[in-house]
Amino acid sequence: MKPTIYKLIVCLAVLVLITGLCGYSAVLPAQEEKEETTEDSSGQTSCPSPYIKLVSPRAAAAGARITIEGARFGKDTGQVIFPGNLPAEVVSWRYQHIEVIVPDGAATGNITVISSCSSENKKGPGGYFKVLEKPKEK
Numbered sequence: 440m441k442p443t444i445y446k447l448i449v450c451l452a453v454l455v456l457i458t459g460l461c462g463y464s465a466v467l468p469a470q471e472e473k474e475e476t477t478e479d480s481s482g483q484t485s486c487p488s489p490y491i492k493l494v495s496p497r498a499a500a501a502g503a504r505i506t507i508e509g510a511r512f513g514k515d516t517g518q519v520i521f522p523g524n525l526p527a528e529v530v531s532w533r534y535q536h537i538e539v540i541v542p543d544g545a546a547t548g549n550i551t552v553i554s555s556c557s558s559e560n561k562k563g564p565g566g567y568f569k570v571l572e573k574p575k576e577k
Contacts, residue, residue: 486556487511491566494550498569499541504530507537507552509565515555521568522548545570 492509499505507519516532519539523546527539537552550566553559560566 486558489560513554521545
């Protein structure tokens with residue numbers, strides 16, 4: 440009986456490692472439908488700050504498509520701003536997933552997500568992105 444339990448534990452550990460290393464995150468339908476604004480105790484409407492969990496890939500050249508994963512981006516398209524105050528072209532916008540094109544002239548640093556209700560993410564390690572040189576054409 441012990442070998443079976445050990446095999447089960449090993450299989451579960453491998454599954455956890457694989458899903459963790461691949462950055463798997465389930466998007467719950469209930470979260471997709473959430474309103475991006477809430478009412479506080481004083482009756483005023485507030486806009487929750489977007490949260491960047493991961494930028495993938497972590498480095499790319501201008502013109503590349505990158506993915507930003509996180510939360511509270513909102514259902515309506517907002518803006519993604521690269522260091523140097525350069526707006527990115529938004530390809531896709533969802534509550535927890537944004538795809539953008541790295542703009543020409545972008546610099547290495549923290550990416551900013553501004554939701555449609557004008558709330559800006561707090562700076563953190565999840566939004567850091569390195570801009571690479573474009574490959575030289577021959």
